[in-house]
Amino acid sequence: MAKTNSKSTNTTTKKSKTTNSKSSSKAKVASKYNFPKETYQFWYERMLLIRRFEEKCGQLYGRQKIKGFCHLYIGQEACVVGAVTALKKEDKWITAYRDHGHPLALGTSPNAVMAELFAKATGCTKGKGGSMHLFDKEVNFMGGHGIVGAQIPLGAGIAFAEKYNKTDNLCICFMGDGAVRQGAFHEALNMAMTWKLPVIFVIENNGYAMGTSVERTSNVVELYTLGEAYDIPSEPVDAMKVEEVHLSLERAAERARKGDGPTLLEFRTYRYRGHSMSDPAKYRTKEELASYKELDPIEMVKEALLSNKMADEGYFEEIEKKTKKIVSDAVDFAEESPYPDVEEIYKDVYVESYPFLKD
Amino acid sequence: MRVIQFREALREAMSEEMRQDKSIFLMGEEVAAYNGAYKVSQGMLDEFGEERVIDTPIAELGFAGIGVGAAMNGLRPIIEFMTFNFSLVAIDQIINSAAKMNAMSGGQYTVPMVFRGPTGNAGQLAAQHSQNFENWFANTAGLKVVVPSNPYDAKGLLKTSIRDNDPVIFMESELMYGDKGEVPEEEYSLPIGEAKIVKQGKDITLVSFGKMMKVATQASAELDKEGISAEVIDLRSVRPIDYPAIIDSVKKTNRLVVVEEAWPLAAISAEIAYYIQRHAFDYLDAPVYRINSMDVPLAYAPTLIEATLPNVARTIEAAKAALYI
Numbered sequence: 038m039a040k041t042n043s044k045s046t047n048t049t050t051k052k053s054k055t056t057n058s059k060s061s062s063k064a065k066v067a068s069k070y071n072f073p074k075e076t077y078q079f080w081y082e083r084m085l086l087i088r089r090f091e092e093k094c095g096q097l098y099g100r101q102k103i104k105g106f107c108h109l110y111i112g113q114e115a116c117v118v119g120a121v122t123a124l125k126k127e128d129k130w131i132t133a134y135r136d137h138g139h140p141l142a143l144g145t146s147p148n149a150v151m152a153e154l155f156a157k158a159t160g161c162t163k164g165k166g167g168s169m170h171l172f173d174k175e176v177n178f179m180g181g182h183g184i185v186g187a188q189i190p191l192g193a194g195i196a197f198a199e200k201y202n203k204t205d206n207l208c209i210c211f212m213g214d215g216a217v218r219q220g221a222f223h224e225a226l227n228m229a230m231t232w233k234l235p236v237i238f239v240i241e242n243n244g245y246a247m248g249t250s251v252e253r254t255s256n257v258v259e260l261y262t263l264g265e266a267y268d269i270p271s272e273p274v275d276a277m278k279v280e281e282v283h284l285s286l287e288r289a290a291e292r293a294r295k296g297d298g299p300t301l302l303e304f305r306t307y308r309y310r311g312h313s314m315s316d317p318a319k320y321r322t323k324e325e326l327a328s329y330k331e332l333d334p335i336e337m338v339k340e341a342l343l344s345n346k347m348a349d350e351g352y353f354e355e356i357e358k359k360t361k362k363i364v365s366d367a368v369d370f371a372e373e374s375p376y377p378d379v380e381e382i383y384k385d386v387y388v389e390s391y392p393f394l395k396d
Numbered sequence: 397m398r399v400i401q402f403r404e405a406l407r408e409a410m411s412e413e414m415r416q417d418k419s420i421f422l423m424g425e426e427v428a429a430y431n432g433a434y435k436v437s438q439g440m441l442d443e444f445g446e447e448r449v450i451d452t453p454i455a456e457l458g459f460a461g462i463g464v465g466a467a468m469n470g471l472r473p474i475i476e477f478m479t480f481n482f483s484l485v486a487i488d489q490i491i492n493s494a495a496k497m498n499a500m501s502g503g504q505y506t507v508p509m510v511f512r513g514p515t516g517n518a519g520q521l522a523a524q525h526s527q528n529f530e531n532w533f534a535n536t537a538g539l540k541v542v543v544p545s546n547p548y549d550a551k552g553l554l555k556t557s558i559r560d561n562d563p564v565i566f567m568e569s570e571l572m573y574g575d576k577g578e579v580p581e582e583e584y585s586l587p588i589g590e591a592k593i594v595k596q597g598k599d600i601t602l603v604s605f606g607k608m609m610k611v612a613t614q615a616s617a618e619l620d621k622e623g624i625s626a627e628v629i630d631l632r633s634v635r636p637i638d639y640p641a642i643i644d645s646v647k648k649t650n651r652l653v654v655v656e657e658a659w660p661l662a663a664i665s666a667e668i669a670y671y672i673q674r675h676a677f678d679y680l681d682a683p684v685y686r687i688n689s690m691d692v693p694l695a696y697a698p699t700l701i702e703a704t705l706p707n708v709a710r711t712i713e714a715a716k717a718a719l720y721i
Contacts, residue, residue, distance in 0.1 A: 055529050129469065172501035179468060190458050193491060194465020197505035201421070201447065201471060208465075221488075224458025231453070312597060385503035386537055388561035392589065392636050393537075396675065 070280040074347040076122055077338060081348075082278045082356055083121065084114040084335045087138045089364045090147060092097055094137065094154060097368070098314045103154045107168045110138035112309040116241050117142035118284025120209055129199070130194045131179045132211035134169035135241075135308075139211065143176040151367035157374035164377040165385065185246075186212065186219030189238065193225040196236035196299075202229035207235035207293040209286070215246025217263055218254050226301065230267045233298035237289040238264070238302045241276070247312040248320045264301030276304030277332040280341075307332075397578040402434045405547035405579050406512075406607035409436070409554035410474060410611055412583070417472065420558060423450040423459055424476030424513075433478045434514065434573050439680035450457055459502035459503045460486035460511065464493045467509040467563075472627065474558065477513035480567060481525050484554060488531075494563040495538030506603040508561045512554070515543070516607055516657045517705060518570035528658035530606070531667075534635040540563045540588055541635040547577035552586030560588065565635075569607045591638035592647070597627035600715050601645040604655040605631040608706055611687075612655045615711035626715065634664050642668060643676050651718040655706050660688040 066374055091109045098107050110117075117138045120130075136376050142387025145161060154168055162181075171181040179195060182188040190310030192210025199206045216222055217240060229236050240260050244251060252258050255379050270292065274285040282304065289300035307329040311318035318326075342348040383393055400408075402464045416567075422437060428451040431438040441449040452459040456477060463473040477483045483490065534541045542557055542564060544550040550568070556563040559638045568577070595616055605610035609630050616626040627645050631637060646652050652672055654665035665686035672684055674708035686708040696706055 042461075131465075160502075161501065162504070165502045166500045170500040172504050174504040180497075180501060182493070184488055185463065187488055187493055190461020190489065191465035191468065193458075194462035194467075195469045196465075197462055198466040198469035198471045201466070208469075220485075221457050221461060224453075224455035225461065227453060228455065228462060229460055321499050385501075387540075388498065388506050388508070391562075 060384040065365060070341075072280060072283070074345075074356055077342050077345070077347055080118045081335065081338045082117075082360070083118045083142050084279070084338065085356060086147065086363060087117070087141050089116045089354035089360045090141060090150070090367070091137060093364050093368060095310065095314065097154070103168065104156065105167050105169070106134070107154070107314045108135040108312065109308070109314070110312045112133055112329065112334075113241055113243060113276070113306045114138060114277035115282050116211070116239070116304050116306055119276075119279040119289050120239075120286055123283045123286035124207070124209060127177065127204070127206045129177045129179055129195045129206065130210040130211075131188045131195060131208065132181065133185060133188055133213055133216065134181065134183045135213065136169065136171050136181045140173045140176065140178045143173070143178055145176055145178065147363055147367040148370040149173070150332060151371040152374045155371035155374070156375040156376060157371055158381075159374040160368070163381065163385075165381070171296060182209065186216040186221040188212065189216065189219075189222050189225040190245040190346050191227045192235055192238070193234055194236040196229065197232070199235055200232070207237060207290060209237045211239045211241055213246065214240055214242040214244065214251050214252070214260060215249075217238070217260055218246070222263075225266045226264060226269060226299070229299040230269045232297060235293035235296075236299045237286065237293060237298060238301045240301070242303050243306050245308075245312065245320065246251040248316065248318075250320070259303075260276055261301055267297050269301050271303070273303045273305060276306040277329070277334045277337065279334055279338055307312050398581055399576050400547060401573065402550055402568070402577070403434060403573040404556055405551035405577070406436050407438065407440065408579070409551045409558070409659070411440060411443065413555055413558045414448065414529070419470065420474065421448040421450065421474045422474045423463060423647070425452055425478050427451060427476050434570060435478070436573065436688050440586055451559070456482050456486040457489060460489040462491060463509055463511075464489055464507055465492075465499070467507040468497060468505045471615065472558065473500045473509045475509065475601045476510065479525060479570070480513050480515040480529055481527055482514070483511065483529070486630060487641065489507055490563070490565070491536050491632045495536045498562070499538060506561055507563045510557045510564045510566050512566035513568065514570045514573075515567040517694055517701070520696050520701065522696040526694040528689070530634050531658050531663050534664060535662075539565055539635060540633065540716045541567070542588055542633045543567045543606035544632060545572075545606055545612040545630050547575065547579050549586060549592070549650065551579055552584055553588065553632065555585040556588055559585070564588070566605065572607055576587065585719055586660070588633050589636040589638055591632055591641035592630045593641070594626065594630050595626070597625040599625045599648065599649055600651040600653065600718055601627045601629060601642070601649045602653050602655060602711070603629045603631060603642055605634060605664075606657065608655045608657050611706055611708055611711055615655075615715065618708060618712055619715055624715065624719065627687065637664070637668070639671055639675070642672065646672055646676045646678045650679055652684045653711060653714045653718060654684070654686045655711055656688050657706060658688060660691055663688055682718040683721065685718050687707055687711050687714055
């Protein structure tokens with residue numbers, strides 16, 4: 038009974054969101070924003086890379102090339118590519134376990150990410166972290182964390198170090214909508230604001246904590262308002278629109294770099310696929326999924342590129358071809374790479390030498 | 397030699413290291429303005445300022461995680477728990493974040509930090525404030541667990557723990573902060589993982605660590621009076637454990653008693669008993685005995701506490717059983 042009730046509530050909320058998004062017509066998209074061609078093309082190309090990469094992951098998981106838990110990012114691509122253009126490369130990134138999109142957006146080699154998913158020695162964590170624990174220090178991607186909400190204090194701590202060292206850098210700390218119900222979220226937000234840490238907390242609200250809709254987890258369903266409990270400037274963002282993602286993060290970054298402390302952004306997004314590869318997502322309707330696919334972030338950028346005459350059909354064909362090749366090369370690379378040597382089990386556990394118990 | 401309190405030894409270790417290395421900071425409940433719940437950090441706010449000696453709200457999970465994040469990003473935090481009893485709400489960050497970051501990230505992100513504070517019973521504090529988790533933390537790869545028993549070791553080991561590039565759990569005791577001991581003024585540090593033979597002996601080996609060293613030492617003194625010569629070993633750390641030191645002693649005495657404050661199941665004593673039967677079986681002339689707290693939560697009443705905790709009488713009894721007398 039409760040389930041039915043909450044589902045209908047959920048649909049209502051989604052519908053109102055849908056209406057909002059649709060109210061800005063395609064013509065408006067072109068005129069409302071003023072981003073250069075390079076930015077739109079970057080967005081398009083990175084989002085398409087993530088989309089095609091993740092679609093391939095879905096297939097490979099079915100063929101048991103990728104094992105373990107695997108959470109796809111399809112539908113949420115705008116959240117990360119908009120962050121790349123709004124922030125600077127010295128800024129630190131951290132997220133939970135739906136983490137393939139973040140390093141790909143930051144420029145981690147797709148070969149290294151795919152090899153990691155294949156558990157190969159050439160993977161971005163040498164076959165040790167897998168899908169849920171991707172890391173890439175080269176691009177300041179600090180993981181890939183498997184315990185819901187645990188990355189939120191870590192993100193505050195990363196920002197603490199930046200403030201301690203008096204740098205101009207910040208930390209962007211992503212989380213799902215499920216994580217905001219963890220104590221770690223509230224403790225970290227409180228201290229981050231008290232100490233004015235340069236951190237941007239981003240809730241990627243895709244509507245569902247695994248199979249449980251936001252509405253079934255609390256009376257407070259406007260998640261951005263949770264930040265207000267700690268006096269943190271907080272706002273909802275239509276995160277199917279990459280321009281909105283970029284602009285909201287620019288505002289938050291300015292605040293962080295000025296020493297004003299954290300911002301909480303609720304990115305309203307949607308995942309097209311189930312929670313993980315084992316989830317058929319029966320808790321939501323086909324109509325709901327279809328309504329979001331109409332707002333596809335990649336399609337909207339494509340429309341913007343076309344209507345602003347920043348690209349022609351030839352461009353899209355070329356990018357599609359190029360992206361498919363990047364992904365298929367990554368699969369080949371992963372296939373051909375070796376598994377880690379067994380001696381690796383005692384490496385990277387301690388920095389210092391350590392007398393492991395072996396008998 | 398100069399004599400100072402345990403708490404002063406800890407303070408000196410932190411302060412000396414903080415003077416050397418600006419990336420070290422101290423964070424925890426009441427560590428700054430209040431000068432430490434047990435006055436370990438007295439005066440440190442005045443010397444280092446509020447940027448490096450930081451009071452937190454009562455939010456162990458949050459500030460433990462902030463410490464781990466800061467360590468991943470280049471700092472060397474010292475996170476104080478008012479007691480390790482409160483570390484349980486932060487244990488996810490200790491086990492899942494601090495201990496595993498190096499491994500999960502394939503060596504890209506390490507966590508050079510110390511979690512410190514008192515452990516174990518401390519007077520009539522009842523069940524929730526009187527627990528020992530040395531064996532819990534010692535079970536986890538990626539951590540080191542140091543449990544000093546006196547001011548000299550405390551200072552030398554804390555300095556090493558702060559300089560260590562891996563996460564270290566450093567466990568003290570409310571009941572020992574006022575203990576006095578000889579601590580030289582000159583610079584020194586002690587390696588993690590080396591046990592100390594506190595007293596040489598030939599008839600039986602007593603192994604212990606932390607506050608229970610008092611029980612082991614007193615039991616040894618009583619045994620001496622009866623003509624029984626006990627060798628007493630202070631492990632000083634329980635991850636790693638200095639097994640060679642125990643083996644060497646058992647080869648000499650052929651008998652072993654382990655004294656530990658934690659509950660018995662899956663305790664450090666159980667681990668040592670396994671290791672000795674596996675690696676020194678032919679040297680044993682009697683079963684390995686252990687004295688742990690009884691397998692129950694610690695109560696408030698003094699009679700029940702007396703019946704629960706390891707004590708000198710039980711230790712002597714075990715030693716005599718191992719000697720078949």
